[in-house]
Amino acid sequence: MPVRHLLGLADMPAAAINEFLENALPMKQIISRDIKKVPTLRGKTVVTLFYEPSTRTRMSFELAAKYLSADTVNVSASASSMAKGESLADTARTVAALGADLVVLRHPSAGAPHLLARMVDVPVVNAGDGMHEHPTQALLDLFTLRERRPDLEGLKLVIIGDLLHSRVARSNIWCLPRFGVDVHLVAPPTLVPAGLAALGVTVHDRPEDALPGAGAVMVLRLQRERQQEGLIPDVREYARLYALNGERMALARPDAYVMHPGPMNRGIEIAPDVADGACALITDQVTNGVAVRMAVLYLLMLGRGD
Amino acid sequence: MGHPGFREKATILDRDGIRRALTRIAHEIIEKNQGVQNLALIGIRRRGVPLALRLAEKIGQIEGAQVPVGFLDITLYRDDLTRLGPQPQLSRTEVPFPVTDRTVILVDDVLYTGRTVRAALDAIMDLGRPRAIQLAALIDRGHRELPIRADYVGKNVPTSSREIISVQLEDTDGQEQVVIQETG
Numbered sequence: 399m400p401v402r403h404l405l406g407l408a409d410m411p412a413a414a415i416n417e418f419l420e421n422a423l424p425m426k427q428i429i430s431r432d433i434k435k436v437p438t439l440r441g442k443t444v445v446t447l448f449y450e451p452s453t454r455t456r457m458s459f460e461l462a463a464k465y466l467s468a469d470t471v472n473v474s475a476s477a478s479s480m481a482k483g484e485s486l487a488d489t490a491r492t493v494a495a496l497g498a499d500l501v502v503l504r505h506p507s508a509g510a511p512h513l514l515a516r517m518v519d520v521p522v523v524n525a526g527d528g529m530h531e532h533p534t535q536a537l538l539d540l541f542t543l544r545e546r547r548p549d550l551e552g553l554k555l556v557i558i559g560d561l562l563h564s565r566v567a568r569s570n571i572w573c574l575p576r577f578g579v580d581v582h583l584v585a586p587p588t589l590v591p592a593g594l595a596a597l598g599v600t601v602h603d604r605p606e607d608a609l610p611g612a613g614a615v616m617v618l619r620l621q622r623e624r625q626q627e628g629l630i631p632d633v634r635e636y637a638r639l640y641a642l643n644g645e646r647m648a649l650a651r652p653d654a655y656v657m658h659p660g661p662m663n664r665g666i667e668i669a670p671d672v673a674d675g676a677c678a679l680i681t682d683q684v685t686n687g688v689a690v691r692m693a694v695l696y697l698l699m700l701g702r703g704d
Numbered sequence: 705m706g707h708p709g710f711r712e713k714a715t716i717l718d719r720d721g722i723r724r725a726l727t728r729i730a731h732e733i734i735e736k737n738q739g740v741q742n743l744a745l746i747g748i749r750r751r752g753v754p755l756a757l758r759l760a761e762k763i764g765q766i767e768g769a770q771v772p773v774g775f776l777d778i779t780l781y782r783d784d785l786t787r788l789g790p791q792p793q794l795s796r797t798e799v800p801f802p803v804t805d806r807t808v809i810l811v812d813d814v815l816y817t818g819r820t821v822r823a824a825l826d827a828i829m830d831l832g833r834p835r836a837i838q839l840a841a842l843i844d845r846g847h848r849e850l851p852i853r854a855d856y857v858g859k860n861v862p863t864s865s866r867e868i869i870s871v872q873l874e875d876t877d878g879q880e881q882v883v884i885q886e887t888g
Binding site (some may be wrong): 417420422425428431432433435436437438466533581663696700 | 779785796799827830831832
């Protein structure tokens with residue numbers, strides 16, 4: 399059953415997730431060559447619609463499209479200037495008029511890509527919708543982990559940071575346990591959304607409680623723009639209690655991987671020496687992000703069985 | 705082992721026939737290139753892969769020298785991807801040597817329209833700049849749609865377009881034969 403859109407991982411069968419990852423392997427070979435281009439999507443157009451600022455995700459999708467020889471059109475819009483319903487209707491018309499073959503949407507409202515998928519006749523990829531999902535990030539995290547450890551069964555992964563606002567965490571929480579990863583979460587109680595434990599993960603208040611035995615630690619960016627609601631006392635206190643530093647890393651396994659979806663606030667949620675340490679997979683995540691997105695574009699745009 | 709809706713019409717090569725054809729091609733490759741200096745074999749997935757490995761082994765036996773072997777997945781270079789049904793699963797390209805300045809022998813099981821070979825040529829060119837590329841096919845069944853011809857052919861088999869050639873190898877299919885099948 400071919401997947402038509404990539405809107406989220408919550409309802410995606412493990413077989414479909416595996417298909418994305420398996421096709422990312424040959425894509426990674428392409429981006430390591432001198433000539434980083436194949437003619438596969440020649441004549442196709444990918445439209446990236448970003449209603450929120452993003453450099454790395456947009457660049458990653460754009461490079462993925464270009465490496466497959468697709469043309470790209472970038473549309474940036476300010477969410478504040480448009481009412482949500484209107485904006486998506488307008489967007490759908492724009493997309494149709496541009497002759498897009500696939501749309502990548504980042505939107506501050508959860509569910510926006512689902513709405514767009516119903517309005518346009520082309521595949522839609524969710525590049526982050528509000529505090530809901532960021533499926534390609536979770537796919538690239540899974541790909542990066544499996545590259546180092548093909549069998550993830552029993553791997554203890556600790557995710558530290560602002561769980562409340564993190565779509566990256568949500569997609570990973572939905573995805574990783576299905577592949578045998580034992581997911582532990584750490585955040586100040588004010589940054590933990592309700593109902594997490596029901597998803598088969600363990601929630602802790604203090605990093606010190608979660609880190610012993612961890613084989614991988616994923617640090618989330620402290621979204622300072624979202625901390626105006628007084629959910630943490632201040633950034634320095636957060637850094638003192640939750641930053642992944644050398645001392646805390648020493649509690650995890652000696653070979654534990656360090657991951658971060660970027661961009662990093664060095665010295666706040668992660669100490670520079672940990673971010674640059676031998677076990678850090680952060681630059682691998684960036685490279686793998688392009689490979690995974692190439693696989694997503696390939697599978698959604700070509701040979702759909704409908 | 706045949707394709708659904710097709711019936712077997714004749715066996716073109718049996719196990720010994722395949723072996724002899726590959727032995728002859730191995731000799732021809734050595735003769736044409738005056739040895740194996742700077743030679744490499746690249747098999748097109750899937751059945752070009754075991755054929756390339758066997759040719760390398762035979763060349764090694766004859767010349768006493770190892771020829772590097774690579775494998776090529778040409779899916780991303782096909783010109784008919786949008787016409788296919790469910791998307792073909794990609795395989796890895798494994799060419800663990802630089803192709804630049806080498807003479808590359810491209811190996812496939814059946815040469816038909818020439819479109820697979822065209823895709824393979826593009827794929828190899830993206831890996832580097834070979835000194836020359838030669839083509840070896842176990843079966844040439846004609847019906848070319850592009851100006852491509854093989855340098856080494858195991859057997860020429862004139863076919864009608866209603867027929868298909870099925871190459872079955874121990875490594876991929878559990879038996880060794882080449883059969884011609886037709887609809888009906």
